[in-house]
Amino acid sequence: MKESTVNKNVLKSAYDPSSFREIGHALVDLLSDHLENVQEDRSQVVLPYKKPEDVLAFWKNDYTSSQTGVIETFKAILEQSIHVHHPRYIGHQVAVPAPIAGLAGLMSDFLSNGTGVYEMGMAANAIEKIVTDLVCKRIGYSNKESSGILTSGGSLANLTALLSARKAKAPTSVWDHGHQEKLAVMVSEEAHYCIDRAARVLGLGNEGIIKVPANENFAIDINSLNTSLDKAKAKGYHVIAIIGCACSTATGSYDDLNALADFAEQNKLWFHVDGAHGGAVIFSEKYKHLVDGISRADSVVIDFHKMLMTPALTTGLFFKRSEDSYKTFEQKAQYLWDTQHTKEWYNSGKRTFECTKLMMSIKVYSILKTYGEEIFEQNVNTLYDLATVFSKMIADRNNFELLQDPEANIVNFRYLSNQETDSSRLNGLIRQKLIESGKFYIVQTTIAGKKYLRTTIMNQLTTKEDLEVLLDEIEELGTLLLD
Template sequence: MSDLLHKAFDPENFRQSGHQLIDMLADYLRETQSDTNLKAIPWKTPDEQLKAWKEDEAQGKGDVMALFKRVMEDSIHIHHKKYMGHQVVPPAPVTALASLLSSLLNNGSAVYEMGAVANAIERVVVQRICREIDWQDEAGGFLTSGGTLANLTALLAARRAKSSEDVWLKGSGKKLALMVSEEAHYCVDRAARVMGWGDEGIIKIPADKRLRMHTESLEDYLQQAKAQGIEVVAVVGSACTTSSGTYDDLEAIANFCQQHKLWFHVDGAHGGTAVFSPKYRHLVKGMEQADSVVIDLHKMMLTPALTTALLFKNEADSYRTFAQQAQYLWSDQEEHEWYNMGKRTMECTKLMMGVKAYALLKSYGTEIISEYVTRQYDLGKTFASMIEKRQGWELAMPPATNIVCFRYRPEKQDETEAEQLNAYIRQQLLEEGEFYIVQTRLKNKLYLRTTLMNPFTTEKELNALLERIEEVAATWKSTTLNY
């Protein structure tokens, strides 16, 4: 073996740089929890960022600790108290340790032999979440790589269960469709198109004023689809929507699906975790009647990306999605073997993702998830009332979750000006980097959007954000920039 390979696998090298890395990350964590001058996002344009890394590469081999430090410093800081942007969780540190462990062990979970522990732990985690939903022993599922893939996989299961043709084996002669709120995450639309259903295959149900699916319209849309020869197989409920954090009326959708024998799928990527919070679990009432549910553990379950649970009320449904022989992996596709996850997941090789979530549960129990969800949803309400108390601010709607949408319109500007002002504010904040927030469009109006993901964010940071926005807005007219 070459010296290079020896060096790369040297245990003492690993020990030394591992200790240094953990020390560096622990200091970083401490800093993010303090009143730091560190920016939430050290903003560079994509071209600047790429140039910097090309220059780094041009310098050839170098010190890996310097690399780690630079990656850490130049990345967006999800653990920062002023990070309030997209729905990515600051992972609990123990889950990052579990990631390190599973990366080095690198067991898969397609087949039992290659991931005995990974498969068993994954099942324990999945069954724990099923019990929270109040599902019985026949429920089950698996973990997969993200909400997008999980929603697609659920809808493939729906197609298998509800379509009058066996599309998997014979292809489709029929026009198939699903129904979903116009406010749903774009990945549901994408899933329908991936399945070859085209425009007609995604029937968007209008949202009401509060941005909930207008469930009273479901019947009309179903009848219209039937009249056009379209076979609807599923209805997807959002729990909650991405832009505004609104929960659809899951009970109403469940009743509708039951009445028409349609598959009921809940996209609970962000808000399905409310099931752990005694205070907020009423928001997901009706989810227990779903055929399938998606929950992203990397959103509201303190676990690093990507870790997503795809759960089935009747686990048997999950075995019917894919029917392919893979003789070198397992001998009989028909056997329901929970321990050969590859029979049911889109992935073949898959990370040991259950270990990350289980490390959290083992250390702190489900109480930590309950506490986290409750705290962050409470904080959403606190932030909303802070906004309402200030002059010149508009709340898009009272928040149900930790997603809060609002805009600043101090002089009751007309819609065009209000839009330009808020786009300007968001761009200025991004370039300054002290805070990280995003923007969204609700009922065709542009709003600033925060998702309060960090358990260390308090009213102090929220107040500072509102003040900074007012200061930035005061520079608006003096700029000639056109956003």
């Protein structure tokens, strides 16, 4: 057999402690400088926008060039990435991660404990229990009966919750026998697309996803629930679950969770709350009224990587009755555990899609341990408060139209000009020019056929002045574009 041509020294150097130390220090210096720059200097760009082909060409060239060291590569990655730590990042609902949690992420990647079974993540599993128990308590669940798991993102967590719902409510076990009945779930038409996707993955099909109309505030229309259910029944559907949005993605509207809980009880449905974004208000005395009734849900999803300052992906899925979470995936995995029927919190893979999972619990824990639970309350309050201030600033300006008073930190609005009849086109162009300038990062959404500029205030350091400048910029771009 031909002898391996791999130079053994290369393998050795990949694991060399002193080189790790040197590069690690340089990387932390690089990121600390970056943090200081973007926080202090508003002239730094938020998004160094370049065309996709140009970025690809850069990296193709980089890969074949032997001259650059890894720190130069890290610098280039930084320079070609969006900067969520910049106070003028006001775009998608991605947390501005607390740097301490980023360091915990480095530990997770370095240690690479798979966490699915106890031995492969002793600390991570114990910490996961502490973190999820703490959230269960905040939801208002009884700590004896409830429990939670961490999983990779809100989409996967919502899918997992719907699998639990199916297990609990389908007349025949789909897990064992495939579909015997026509199953369906009910959800607001404003729900995040991942609910629709999850229902399709579950094999429910078009008609198995009953989209309940939203009211004028974009929350589920409680008055339409019975009609929607009756229609589904008349078509032979067996509805297993109703999902509440806390809050919706496009507009940040909270569904009336108590009304949904009543409806679920009356009709013996599983009640799931998608609180990926706005479930975090359970930490805030000021805003927790928005999720009144959440403790009546059978399951709740909350993304730590949205409103809770943790790097993506870190999502919690919480069950009112712990045993439901153990029933979701009833499968043998002989090489991991002897039996699926026992309920060990420390073998987290029994309850999650993932077999190998990041040590996500340590990221949340590092924040809690360093700053206390109050930091989550402060984060939510600061961002929600500023959104209200911003909405008033928009409402006070000529040429701007506010979609609605925000309940969360999501604010939608449009620039209007009597010189342009196609305001969707105009707002789309304004956003494109704005993000290409690198001065701000905001996004867009279409509501009732009209394009809106969409902002989510995610950064603690965003100020009222930043938001004034944003509106000025939009106005200026609007005027220029119409010239």
